[in-house]
Amino acid sequence: MTANRDDAPPAGTPTGTSGAPDPAPAEGFGRRFLRHAWSANPVTVTALALLLALAVGGVLAVLADPAARAAYGYLLDRPGDALGRTGAVLGGAYGSLARGALLDPAVLGRWWDGAATWQQVLYPISETLAYATPLILTGLAVALAFRGGLFNIGAQGQATLGVLGAGLAGILLPLPAGLHLVAAVAAGALGGAAWGWVAGQLKARTGAHEVITTIMLNYVAFALLTWVIHQPGVQDPARTDLVSRPVAGGAQLPRLSGPELRWDVGLLVALAATAGVAWLLRRSTAGFALRVVGANPDAARTAGIGVGGTYVLVMALAGGLAGLGGGQMVLGATASALTPAVVAQIGFDGILVALLGRVRPWGVVAAALLFGALRAGGNAMQSVSGVSLELVTVLQALIVLFIAAPALVRALFGLRRAAAGGPAATLARGW
């Protein structure tokens, strides 16, 4: 604890480079700012983890490029070749990643000249948001449980049940358009909540560790989904492979702006859920009980809080959130029929998103946006510069790995300890 003298610094808000030292306020402000910025605070560690991950990913991308490998073969003769090729590979890969995730300046220019539509300009950012939407919900599912002292590995299974509930309601229920959508979304949330409730009950009643039960329930959910898909009435009669009939049009989430862009109302649902979780954690009695149980179950019990009941509630709520995320996958723009792969990896990614977002609701949103951007940009990277989409998986894993080990990042970059003690270590409890 070297920097503990005053509490004036812009706590936690510095964004790396934008620290233009202002000469007016006090001579020491700029230096003080830098001192705090270059400490192991969450923002700096996250930024450096991202940087490290991009560096490792860059090495992989260069290694995978045959021309670059060849150029490194005669590095000593003509180092310019190798360095040039390295720059080209990195620029191509990460350039197309950024253009595919945020904004393509060329398209912007054409739009300015009237040669492109505004939808084309917004396409990358809408893709990012479309990928981020389910991750916000599954990330919240993991983060909420974390705050209640439970490690919810089961977001994947809960999302699978959400897909099942929402998909079945969307396929089978004969309801008018608007009501059908509401019913399908609710069925998804309920499906996920039921799956979370099971894990919560097991924990509360028998003490079975939630990590083990939720991992197992993930796979049970997957088998259940596969079984349901090939039941008569659900499976598409025209198909022999595992594809269900499509969800009724009236149960699909409306797009936010026309059919060209894939963002849909689910994004608003996700943001509303985030606000709801933030309110629950900060302002409500149930949220207080949840946090107390998470911090110290024995103290909670002594204070008269029903620990078991809280576990069940937390898991059901978390499951409901993940179920909403699953519903998004089958009612939204991603797919409109049940397949075994329809859930993708949103539950497992949700774990990473929750950790990256420091298990805070709006942090989860930010982390989900980053993951969504990587995914959307990864698609562009694969199609434009031919670098495999798997690189994105590596990047995501590495970012979280470095985030989870702030001590490593601190040592690598010679960061000071953060004034506030730095990012707390994630809970380490074992089975």
Place this chain on the structure above:
Amino acid sequence: MTGVAAGPAGAGPAAGRRRTRRIGAGLAAAGLVAAAAFGAAAGPAAARFTFGEGAGGAGITLPGRAGAVGFGLLAVAAGALLCGPRPPRRAAALGVGVVAVLLSFLCWQVAQAPPGQNFLPLGSTLRGTFLLALPLVYGALAGVLCERSGIVNVAIEGQLLAGAFAGALVGTVTGSPWAGLVAAALGGVLLSALLAVFAIRYLVDQVVLGIVVNLLAIGLTGFLYEALMQPDQARYNEPPKFAEWSLGPLADLPVLGPALGRGTLFLYLAAIAVPATAYALGRTRWGLRTRAVGEHPGAADTLGVRVRRLRYLNVLLAGAVAGVGGASYTLVSFSFSKDMIGGKGFIALAALIFGRWTPTGALLAALFFGFADQVQTYLGTVESAIPTEFLQMLPYLATILAVAGLVGRVRAPAADGKPYLGR
């Protein structure tokens, strides 16, 4: 288990009796259901269990319905004994009961198969069971090595995958399966080293870490697969295969012969590794220290055991074992493909837990799960109406029941997952 909620009811003899009765009642009920439902569903056709690998040869023929009812009643009897005043050993009775229910089920399924297919070749069923269980055995053994010394290993999936990839790559490039085997072990060790350093030195939560390491393994191998193997399969991804060895007369034994008498190196390695690990854990200095470090690292440290060093050693060893398990895919039958382990690592984790963190238990659990897998295949060939998905759920459901204390009590090593802050 370190669950903060109260665990299953106390450990006194009364509670034990209660649990025994409950299990007995459950077993009897299952037997009754089996006798009634399977018996009613099984046609009058005969069910033939042959000892070899085909329809011919010696075997036993049972009338389907009578067999289903008879084995169901046997399970009822085992359950009733457990409920009675002088119960036999619980594990033994439970084992007999579960096997009887299974046989009752098989009698029904074999009897209802299309005419001409009313037989179950026990030899090839057992062989399939062993083959399917083999990666699980290696994976679960890797889990045992890690977790008995106090490091949670959720990364089995990734370790298997790394082994499979490294084995395929190096095996193909060198043209030698032995080189591939060594590389596979090293691949597993490399991934394990990541697990060890981040868990032991940087104190990252081990479950989180396992998940991240799995993801990293999937991403890395997938990336390298697309960069190297896909463009040039012949050069990078046509691994040489280990031949199958036959143990002479042993291979001709009925039932057991096909499973144990003929197999690749991996079968025999596993057959050595499991008892060796069990012996080493229970009887050697290393084993005692490993268990001490996993249960109470502080006490072990006081007695001069280098806690962190031992944990490093065990985690790396686990990586080698899992890596070899991964090679049992690519150096026997398949070339490498993306995400080829496909969740087997998590079944291995289930086997580890279901087997109560012991090598022998893990072996039995892996065989049980392998059997469930093999029965799925069989049911597919006889066009059974039983959905295979429910058999797929079996390992996971069994594990949930086990950790919930409904079948017996499973307890993880006390210090499992807790970083040691001392030396």
